[in-house]
Amino acid sequence: MSGILYVVGTPIGNLSDFSPRAMEILQQVDFIAAEDTRVTLKLLNHFDIKKPLISYHEHNLRDRGNEIIRRLLDGENAAIVSDAGMPCISDPGEDLVRLAAEQGIRTEIVPGPSAVIAALCLSGLSTSRFAFEGFLSTNKRNRRLHLESVKDDPHTLIFYEAPHKLLTTLTDMCAAFGPDRRIALARELTKVHEEVRRTTLGEAVTYYTANSPKGEFVLVIEGAEPPAPPEISFEEAVEAAQQLMEEGLKATDAAKQISAQTPFRKSEIYAALTKEE
Ligand code: SAM
Numbered sequence: 167m168s169g170i171l172y173v174v175g176t177p178i179g180n181l182s183d184f185s186p187r188a189m190e191i192l193q194q195v196d197f198i199a200a201e202d203t204r205v206t207l208k209l210l211n212h213f214d215i216k217k218p219l220i221s222y223h224e225h226n227l228r229d230r231g232n233e234i235i236r237r238l239l240d241g242e243n244a245a246i247v248s249d250a251g252m253p254c255i256s257d258p259g260e261d262l263v264r265l266a267a268e269q270g271i272r273t274e275i276v277p278g279p280s281a282v283i284a285a286l287c288l289s290g291l292s293t294s295r296f297a298f299e300g301f302l303s304t305n306k307r308n309r310r311l312h313l314e315s316v317k318d319d320p321h322t323l324i325f326y327e328a329p330h331k332l333l334t335t336l337t338d339m340c341a342a343f344g345p346d347r348r349i350a351l352a353r354e355l356t357k358v359h360e361e362v363r364r365t366t367l368g369e370a371v372t373y374y375t376a377n378s379p380k381g382e383f384v385l386v387i388e389g390a391e392p393p394a395p396p397e398i399s400f401e402e403a404v405e406a407a408q409q410l411m412e413e414g415l416k417a418t419d420a421a422k423q424i425s426a427q428t429p430f431r432k433s434e435i436y437a438a439l440t441k442e443e
Pocket residue numbers: 178179248250251252253254255256257279280281282325326327328352353354355356357382383384
């Protein structure tokens with residue numbers, strides 16, 4: 167019988183966010199696949215966990231992935247962790263989970279913090295619908311195409327960015343989305359210098375031109391305004407209401423329905439309908 171692959175979240179800064187269940191699972195498994203074994207070793211040492219580590223990162227995904235799958239098929243249990251946060255989110259893990267699923271290997275989640283959700287929750291922007299955009303490409307043209315493709319998206323947009331690229335990214339975003347679009351820059355989450363700067367893209371560019379960005383950032387940007395409804399004349403509104411009456415609605419109901427969809431009052435539409443009747 168094959169073993170279990172546990173996808174384990176690790177802290178994004180504050181080690182106290184490491185869950186008791188995450189510790190328990192890392193103690194139980196046969197080995198841990200880690201994005202950077204040196205980083206994970208520090209975490210394991212801190213919690214006094216002793217476990218064999220193997221490296222699993224974007225440059226050895228294929229060979230290491232197959233090796234891990236073979237060991238799981240042989241009955242070993244494994245955990246995958248990344249340097250910080252959730253594996254699979256702008257970090258290795260997605261391929262391994264896919265391979266495991268293809269082989270019918272059981273996968274279990276041990277959720278932990280993820281910078282995308284932590285930043286969204288503190289942004290003060292709409293959390294009901296959002297799109298995670300990951301990192302922008304370092305290639306100028308691809309960055310522009312990416313930003314163009316989401317500029318009219320009404321969902322809250324979330325990007326990861328490194329501090330040395332922040333100003334270029336904000337400048338490109340300002341050009342694509344306009345200087346008035348609201349942004350929350352969430353920095354150093356769960357760490358000593360945690361900060362959320364809620365501002366506009368234009369003001370963020372000015373601020374970070376004068377102050378060099380330090381630490382890890384998540385950029386949360388408000389979605390685009392939904393397009394304004396097409397303008398409609400009063401005569402067209404009355405015609406639409408008449409159409410509804412021809413379909414069987416009473417004048418009062420037709421006026422109410424059209425009033426809800428147009429800037430005109432129910433009473434004035436009703437008056438026009440009954441006058442023309
Ligand atoms: N897998 C991780 C997760 O679940 O959040 C993300 C890994 S990605 C390689 C690293 C990026 O996440 C950073 O460049 C930054 O944008 C964001 N990030 C990670 N930790 C953060 C923190 N404590 N505060 C703000 N952003 C953070």
